[in-house]
Amino acid sequence: MILNTDGSKPIYKQISEWLETEILSGNIRTDEKVYSQYQLAEMFNINPATAAKGLNLLADENIVYKKRGLGMFVSENAAKIILAKRKGQTLQRLVEELVRESRQLGVSEEEIVEMIRLENRKCKGEEK
Structure with a gap:
């Protein structure tokens, strides 16, 4: 992964999203230890405090949990x-975005729903 440093998204959020993707892809499994803030800092050439902020974001969302003295691990859920x-x-x-654009175009709510x-029917193969 290459971090986007143009300022559009904070680096710590990019780190947390990368770790989420690693979890979803099965590269880091339930109850498995995740990278430490120092490992992440070295991998991405960032400040360890920035990496820690990304990890703490995941902990706050119960995606990872802390084991005192051992690091952070992937939660069951x-x-x-x-x-x-x-x-x-x-x-x-x-x-x-849809609502904003439809208002600008004068499209009614009923038209959007239809x-x-x-x-949805096209995606299910009911209509071609």
């Missing part, structure tokens, strides 16, 4: 938490 969080964030952003239903 980590994948479920990550999936729910990502679905919520992504879908919410898309809905906000468009969604039609697309």
